[in-house]
Amino acid sequence: MRYEKKSSWAKHFDFILLDLICAEIVIFLCYAFRNGLEGTIVSKNYGRLALLVGVLFICIVFFNEPYSGILRRGYLKELWAVLSFNAILLAAVFTFLFAMKMSADYSRIMLFTFFIINSVMTWFLHVMWKREIRKRTYHDGKLNRMLLITKREYVHQCVDRLMKNPYGSMRLVGIVLMENGERETEEDSIEGVPIVAKWSDYIEYCKNNVIDDVLFYLENEKLSDEIEELVDMGIVVHVNLVQLKENYLAYRVETINGIMTLTTGINNVTQWQLALKRLMDICGGIVGIILTGVIALIITPVIKVQSPGPIFFTQTRVGRNGRQFKIYKFRSMYMDAEQRKKELMASNKMNGLMFKMDNDPRIYPFGHFIRKTSLDEFPQFLNVLKGEMSLVGTRPPTLDEYKQYEPHHKSRLAMKPGVTGLWQVSGRSDITDFEEVVRLDNEYIRNWSLSLDIKILFRTLLVVVGKKGSV
Template sequence: MYGIAFIFILLLYIAIYYAYDTYSRIFKRGFLEELISIIKINCLLAVTLTFSMFVFQEGTAYSRLFFLTFFTLNILINYLARLYFKFFLLAVYKKSGSSSKLMIITTLDKAKEVLDRIRKENDWEYQVTYLTIVDRQLIGDWIEEIPVKANLVNMYEVARQEVVDEVFIYLPNDSSLSIDLDETILEFVNMGVTVNLSINAFGLKVREKIVREISGYYALSFSTRLLKESQKHLKRVMDVAGGIVGCILTLVLIVFLAPAIKLESPGPIFFSQVRVGKNGRRFKIYKFRSMDLDAEKRKEELMNQNEMEGFMFKMKDDPRLTKVGKFMRKTSLDEFPQFFNILKGDMSLVGTRPPTEDEFLRYEGRHKRRLALKCGLTGLWQVSGRSDIQDFEEVVKLDLEYIDNWSFKLDIKILLKTVVVVLFGKGSR
C-alpha cells in the first residue's frame, strides 16, 4: 500500500519540478533562498497529494506520521543534494575537460567588468581560459587571474591552437576600434567555434542563430551547428550504452589478442598516443598495438610514401605493421580499446577521427571546424569508401557534412554501415 503511495508521490514530484523549473536559477540562489525554494515545492506537493487523497477517498488508509516523516526527510535530503550538486558543478565539472572553454574578446577597460560579472553569475557551464584584449598589447599579462594570450592581430591563430569551445565578444558601444565583426564571426564559426556577441546587433549581415543569456549578458550566438541539450544527452546515453558493451568485448578480446601480440613482437599490448579531440582538447587514445615499437620514429622515413594528400598519413602496405597487426587492422579489432575512451567521454561512437598533434598543428583555421563535435570511433567518411579516399580535403568535406546534418538517426545509420563495412573486409588501413 505504501509502495503505491510512494510511486504516486514520485510522479507528482516529477510533474511539479518540470512545471516550476526550479533548477534554472539554482546558481543565483543563496543557502536560505534554496531552502525556501525546496520548502515551497514540498508544500505544493503536500497540498496536491492531500487533494488527490480526498478526491479518491484514501485519506484514512495512510498514516499522517508517515507523510510528515517523508516530507521532513525529503526537504533535508533534497537541500543537501542540491548543495552538493552546486559544489560539484562549480568546483569539479567547471574545471574539467567537459565544461565549455570560453575565450573573451573585449577592451582593457571592460575586461574586469566582464570577468566580475561572470563570476557573480556563478555559471558552471563556462570556464574562461584566456582573454583577447583588442585595444592594447598585453600578451603575457594577467587580468583577474586570467591570462591575456591574444590581441586583434593574432587572435585567430591563438584560437586555432588553443582549446576553445566558445567566444564571447563584448565591445563598448562607444568603441572607436575598427573591427570587421562580420569577418571576425565568420573566422571563428569556420573553425567550429560558437560565437556569442553581446547585443547591440551592430547591423550585421551575418545571420544570427539564437539569442541567449551568457553570464547575465544577452548575446547573439553564431555557430555552424548548435545542438540542443536533449540532443547532447541522447548522444551521450548512446555512447555510454555502446561503451559498456564495447568495453566488455574488449576484455574478451584481450584474452586472445594479448598472447598473439606478445609472441610476435615483445612490448606492450596496448598503444597509446596523444590525439586532439573536440575543439582542440588533448587526450590519450588507446588501441591494441599493431606495429613495431619504433613505428613512430620510422614514420618520418615513410612520409614520402604517404598516399594521402594533405594533413593525414595513410599507407597501404605499411612495413611497420606486424603480421598480427595486419589482421587486426583488416578486421578493425585494433580499435576496440577506444571504447574505454568513449566511456570516459573523450570520444563518441560516431564522429570525426581525431588527428595526431603534429597533424593538428598544421591545420588551417577552417580545418579545425571538423573538431566541433566529439571525435568518434567511426564516422561518415569511414563508411563512404574509407579505403579509397586519398585527399584530406575530401575527408574534411564529409566530416563537415556529418556535423551540419547531425541527427540521432544519422548516427544509427553510420553505426549499421560500419558493421557491414567491417564484416565485408572493407576496413581501414
C-alpha cells in the same frame, strides 16, 4: 503585439497525434480482421500489441526526428519518409516480440498488413492535413502582412529567404528599397513581390494599408527614429542583427550574464540531444569494453609472439576544439613504428595532413589482420566511457597533424571525435584527399542528428564485415 512562436514539438504535435491515432486504429482493424471483433476487444494479446505499438511509436519519434521539415516535403519525399518510419516501427515490433519470445502469439501476415495499410493511410492523412494547413495559412485573415525595407544589394537574397517556407506565419506583401539619393527604379516587383513605396513615403503607405510587421534588412544603419515611429503605429518591427552567410543560419538569441547576444555556430543542438548521445555512448561503451576484454584474451598471445611489448598502444590525440587526450588501441605495429614514420613519409598516399600507406612495413603480420577487421579500434571504447570520445564523430588527429592545420581544418573538431564517423563509412582509406575528409566531417557536424548517428553505426558494421577500405 508580438506572439511567441511554438516550440518544435508543439509545432508538429498535430501530425504526431494524427499518426498515433491512425496507427492504433489500423492495428485494431488488422487484429480484428484476423481474430474477429469480439476476440480482439477481450484479448490480452491485442492490448499488449496496441500498447507496444504506441510506446515504440513515441520512442521512434523521440529518437529519429521524423517530422523535421515535414511541411516542406513533396508527395514523393513524404511517401519515402512515411515508408521509412513505418519500416522502423515494424522492425522494432518484430525485434521486441522476438526478444521477449512472444512472436508466436502474433501473425506475421497481420503485422505486414498493418505496415502496408498504415503507410498508405498515414501518407494520405499527411497530404490532406498539409493541404488544409496551406489553405488556412494563406487565408489573408490568418497571416501577418509584412513589409520589407532593404537596399538593392540585399533584396534578392532576403526575398529568397523569406519565400523559402510557404508555411510561415507571415506573408511578404511589399518591398521598399532604400535608394541613395532617392533614385527611381524601373522595376515594379522583385521575384513577384511588388515594390510598393519609396523610402520617403513608406510611413504613409503603412498608415493607409494593412501592415502587421516591418522587417529592416540593412547593415550599419541608424534606425531609432524610424523604429519608434512604426512602433507608435502599433506595427511590430524586426531588424536583422548581422548579415549571415547561407551556410551559417543556425543562430539563436542568448543572454550571457545579462548581455544579449546573437549566437551562431556550425550547428545548434539541444541539451536533451546531447544527453541522449551521451547515453548512447555509455551503453555502447559498456558493451564495447566487454568485447574488448574478450578480444584481448584471444589476441594477446599472438601479439606477444610476433612483436614483444605491450598489447595496448597509447598516443596523444586532439579532441573537441583542441583538447588533448590519450587514445587507446590494440598495438598493430612494431615498437619502433613512430620513429620510422619520418622515413616513410615519401610513401604517404594521403594528399594532406594525414598519413596512410599501403603495405606499411611497420605493421607486423598479425597487425594487418586486426587492422583489416578493425579489432585495433576496440580499446577506444574506454575513451568513450571517459567522455573523451563518442561512438560516432570525427577522426581525432595526432598532435603533429593538428599543428599543421589551417583555420578551416579546425571545424572538424567542433564535436567530440568518434570511434567511427561519416568519412570512415564513405570509403575509409580509399579516400586519399584530406580536404575530402574535412568536407565529410563538416557535412556530418552540420547535419548531425541522433538518427544520423544510428545510420552511421549500422553502416560501420557493414563496412567492417565487408573489410572495405581498411589498411
